[in-house]
Amino acid sequence: MLLDWLSAPRTTRGIHVACDDGTWRFTSYARLAVDARRIARRLRAEGAGRGRVVSLVLDDPYRFISAFMGTLLAGAVPAPLAPPTALRGTERYHAHLGRVFRAVRPELVLTEDDHAAVVRRGLDGAGRTAARLLLPGALASPGTPDDPGADAVEGEVLDRPDGELALIQFTSGSTGDPKGVRVTWGSLAANAEACRRWLGWTDEDSFASWLPLHHDMGLIGGMVMPVATGTDVWLMRPQQFLRSPLRWLECLGRRGATLTTAPGFGYAYAARRVRPEQLTGMDFSRWRGAVLGAERIDSIGVADFTALLGPHGFAPRALVGAYGLAETTVAASGVPAGRGSRLVRIDATALRVGEPVAVRERAVLGEHRVGGEGWLTGCGVTVHGSELTVVDASGAELPAGSFGEIRLRGRSLADGYQGATGARVPFAPDGLRTGDAGFVEDGELYVVGRIGESVTVQGTSLYAEDVEADLKDLREPGAPVGCAVAFGSTQGADHVVVFVEGRVTPDWLAAARARVSARTPDTLRMTFLQGSRGSISRTSSGKPRRRTMWELLLRPGTGPRWTVACGSPPVPAPV
Structure with a gap:
């Protein structure tokens, strides 16, 4: 235990x-x-x-x-x-x-x-x-x-008895207020055992992490697992990582750590900030598990990371795509350690619930420098003791390869939410409908985005993560330090609002507007808003709070100050 x-x-x-x-x-x-x-x-x-x-x-x-x-x-x-x-x-x-x-x-x-x-x-x-x-x-x-x-x-x-409450951990709150998740001793032990099996965690491993300990990825992966297994763990605070990502890499290239976990942002950030000469003398050949989760993976940034570390023994097969959430303690699915993570390109403009997803191209994360529109990273197979299905709006299970909502069941699933008044709020009897959209292809899960952060136009769903990935792939000089996309509807019209953080050049703005226009229907109104550094609302784990930003936009005088770079901002419908 x-x-x-x-x-x-x-x-x-x-x-x-x-x-x-x-x-x-x-x-x-x-x-x-x-x-x-x-x-x-x-x-x-x-x-x-x-x-x-x-x-x-x-x-x-x-x-x-x-x-x-x-x-x-x-x-x-x-x-x-x-x-x-x-x-x-x-x-x-x-x-x-x-x-x-x-x-x-x-x-x-x-x-x-x-x-x-x-x-x-x-x-x-x-x-x-x-x-x-x-x-x-x-x-x-x-x-x-x-x-x-x-x-x-x-x-x-x-x-302790399996049904006894062990922990209350909060969701990130990326789509609303954080929810308290009631993790029992049974679900905590089941997910820890599932993670041990998935990663092949042995007595010879050690772990390095810079993630916040109050949140599931850092809490379970970066703390509970190492302590419970008695393995060495190297811990940094997020601010220390941002100041010097080289210290994190030193844990794995000099101090012998073999496992780590981070959002894709962390790997891409290290690739940008660390110079090749700073890695002299490091050996990453023992680094066998680099877990990526929590957000849409920047496959181009990860390819730059492997190119930087490859000459020092890092292998792309160490990259482990994963999907998890606080409601399943931490992990729901993951790529088998040592196999490498797959990439697929789909037609993101033709996604309809219940219909098959067409895969246009395939690649391998870290080996091929591809990304942007339609590219998704595989999140592996369900961990031991868990069950994952994709369902339609009514909750009916869909055939493999079909697009729909991800539903989870199994031993790792928590005992519901801690309600606002302290009362337990159970999940649905048929399992947890995650609010994430995706599909299973060749036995592996691919996550497209949050259902609450999308818009459906003429029967086709468009996801904020797809637009953000497309803009991140834009190599025009003068890009912003941060970018977030929100969808919404007011006064009978659908809108896409692009929040850019920091200064941008007119050339970048023109290119970005052309990118968004090319992949969105003419009926969708488009606005670019510009704010100072730090204006994008984020969760404590760094995810953009897109829905919150949209709601603040409709309440003049609340939230950060934004200026219109192009288009006109949506206004609330008259009462």
């Missing part, structure tokens, strides 16, 4: 945390066991025992891990939340905290001194005035692994 490592924690393996001065801080699993038990005892003393919710608002990776494991050991339910540094805008963060605190109703919040005031305000705003804060000073652990702190917590139970 996931807490078995506490029975005989290792002294030579553990957690390496990146420090801002360029060094790494190592803490053994033996020491982590001491700190987790100390925190568990303190939580029990504070009344946060079995079944009580404890929220975690922590930046420091080691503090987060020890608090998370200590909460599990106490029998309480951790509810990790994004720290203030993950969301731009103080008022937006206050509103976010208020929503999540009303849903999870924590007894205690483990946080840091710098966040105490904003967390207290969030609790009070959510009516949780009796909830208490525990700060790092209250959890200080100056002892050593062989002091009395290493003794078991009274009443310690490492093996």
Whole structure:
């Protein structure tokens, strides 16, 4: 089980945390066991025992891990939340905290001194005035692994019933407010075992990650899996990665890490920021699993990444396309490790629910520098214990190769959502309809995009991710630093709005407008809006919140300030 490592924690393996001065801080699993038990005892003393919710608002990776494991050991339910540094805008963060605190109703919040005031305000705003804060000073652990702190917590139970609630993790909120997902001990253990089988995770592996620990990819893949298996893990904060992606690569090219996971953005970003001469002396031949998930994969950016690392032993077959979501703990499907990930090009302008998808071309991720309109990366086959089907609007299962909505069932599926009032909201009896559109071809899943972020014109669906991929493929000088696309309908007309972040040249704008016009129907009105750097609303994990941006656009005076670069913005229908 996931807490078995506490029975005989290792002294030579553990957690390496990146420090801002360029060094790494190592803490053994033996020491982590001491700190987790100390925190568990303190939580029990504070009344946060079995079944009580404890929220975690922590930046420091080691503090987060020890608090998370200590909460599990106490029998309480951790509810990790994004720290203030993950969301731009103080008022937006206050509103976010208020929503999540009303849903999870924590007894205690483990946080840091710098966040105490904003967390207290969030609790009070959510009516949780009796909830208490525990700060790092209250959890200080100056002892050593062989002091009395290493003794078991009274009443310690490492093996919990499958149906008992283990964790509440929040969705990214890319299409609305984040939802609290109720992960049971059974679904958590099932998905951890599925990930171990999928990646062939062994005692000889080690992991490197820069993803935020409060969200499923970083939480389960970057923390729970390494700790539960007792393998070394190298952890950076997202801001550290953005400052120096070379440090992440050093974990895999110098320090021996063999597995990592990141959105496609991370690989493309490293390819842009790291110079070939900086990789001198690195060896990536042991890097056998580079998982890509969370967003549409930039296949051209990934090809640039493999071209950069290829001379130093990195093989394209190490690229592992995957599909997952918080509702399935983390992973739903993945390319078998070591096989390589497939690419297909479809006619994205001819997608109709229930009809077959025509594949026009095929390629291999990392080997072929192709991308843009219609190119999709395969997300593999379902992980052990899970079932994936594609259904039509009525929920009827569609034949293989047909386009529709992805539905999931199986042992990894969570126990529903934590409702706004704290009540459980179950998934549908026939499984989770994900809101993602895609198809299965040759046994492998391909994800096209979010159903709520598309528009259907004359029976054909057009997805925001397709338009964004097409614009990203545009090699005209003067491209923006960020770009997001939103669809919507007002006053009887369908619109596509392209939000560009940062300065663009007139040549780029003209070329981009021509690109969008060429792949959208004449009946679709088009607008380009330009904003300053940071104007695009994003989730705590970096995904654009397209629907939120559209809604703010229809409420003048709210949200960031945008100027019209071309076209005319949509206006709300008169009341």
